Amino acid sequence: MTKDLYLGIDTGGTAVKYEIADIDGLTLGGGEVPTDPSNATRTLQALAADAAPILGGAGWPRLAAVGLACAGIVNPVTGWLGRSPNLPGWENRDLGGAVTAAFGSLPVALANDVNGALYGEYRYGAGRGCRNVVMIALGTGVGGAVIVHGELxxxxxxxxxxxxxxxxxxDGPLCTCGSRGCLEAWAGSTGLLRAVRRLLADGVASPSLAELARRRGAALNTRDLSELAEAGDAVTRGVFAEAGRRLGQAVANLVNVLDPDRIIIGGGVALAGDLILGPCRERAVPLILATEARSLPIVPAELGPRAAAVGAASLAREKARGGR
Ligand SMILES: [Zn+2]
Known part of the structure; x- marks a missing residue:
């Protein structure tokens, strides 16, 4: 049987998603299995069994290469996974070795999760046709990735x-990393929610925001907030606008260093759309030095939660072809 399929895996703290692509990058299917945060090999073996029907049955006779995107400090050359807070049993271990233990001896491509997501967007999503592209992922925290001349x-x-x-x-707000005033402290969902709680504590939240916070309690999330902001609540709009302006500062800094074709904004918080992207553009433009670079597109991601698995499958294909 021809080895013509590429498996892309995206490891999260609770679930491991996968996509299976052919040589043209066409996705043939995918799925997900629960993550065992204490054991990488066991998780990947469960995934291998789940994916077997698409990969030609037992022993995965059609599988040509595996790509794996993982949160944390990933060394794609040595296969070592360093710090990875959500995966205590995976970190400081040979991640490439765990893939080989589950799938046998095949070409393996490894990447950090946001690098995987950017690679997916670069090949098949919001970064198609670009050679220099930056992604900022606004999730619980804020991740980033950069492609220069087509290389991560x-x-x-x-x-x-x-x-x-x-x-x-x-002297900005405290970040999870211990520093103050990081982009993440404003533009990640944790930072946004903290800003809202501060407004509530100071008694300066609008009545509708206070009512929403009371009703949702600890379950309050950025989606609730963006719905309220879209309905016109000025205080909540202000929280998104501040996050957007901080994002704009970061975008301008990146453009002044890298001068990319475009910037992709992904992650759950980015679903707030123009509530964030409008103030981001407005703040970024005057801070960008090269006049021509001021018109660079700042665009939402297109592939959503599939991006990292799609990107990992692409990286696997390139690894098998002898690149990277
Ligand atoms: Zn930080």
Whole structure:
């Protein structure tokens, strides 16, 4: 049987998603299995069994290569996974070895999860046709990834692309990393929700925001907030606008360093759309030095939660072809 299929895996703290693509990048199917945060090999073996019907049955005779995107510090050359807070049993281990233990000896491509997502967008989503593209992923925290001349920028110590920890104000809000004033402290969902709680505590929230917070309690999320903002609540709009302006500062800094074709904004918070992207553009443009670069597109991601698995399958295909 021809080995003509590429498996892309996206490892999250609770579920591991996968996509199976052919040589043209066409997705043949996918799925997900629960993550066992204590054991990478066991999780990947469960995934291998789940994916077997598409991969030609037992032993996966059609599987040519595996790509795996994983949260944390991933060294794509050595296969080592360093710090990865949501996967305590996976970190500081040979991740490439775990893939081989589950699938046998095949070409393996590894990437950080946001790098995987950007690669997916670059090949099949919002970054199609670009050679230089930056992604900022606004989730619980804020992730980042950079492609320069068609190559993911990994860095000397696998630490490149940490856009969420770009410091924008020395005495800004405290970030999960211990620094103050990181982009993440404003534009991640944790930062946004904290800003809302502060307004409530200070008694300056609007009546409709206070009512929403009372009704939703600990379940209050950024989707609730964007619905309220879209309905016209000025205080909630202001919280998104502040996150957007901070994002705009970061975008301008990135454009002044990298001058990319475009910037892709992904992650759950980005679903707030123009509530964030409008103030982001407005703040970024005057801070960008090269006049021609001021018109660069700042666009929403297109592939949603599938992006990292799609990107990992693409990276697997390129690994099998002998690149990277
Ligand atoms: Zn930080």
């Amino acid at each position: 920028l990994v860095g000397v110590h696998s630490g490149a692309g940490e856009i969420g920890h770009m410091v924008l104000q020395d």
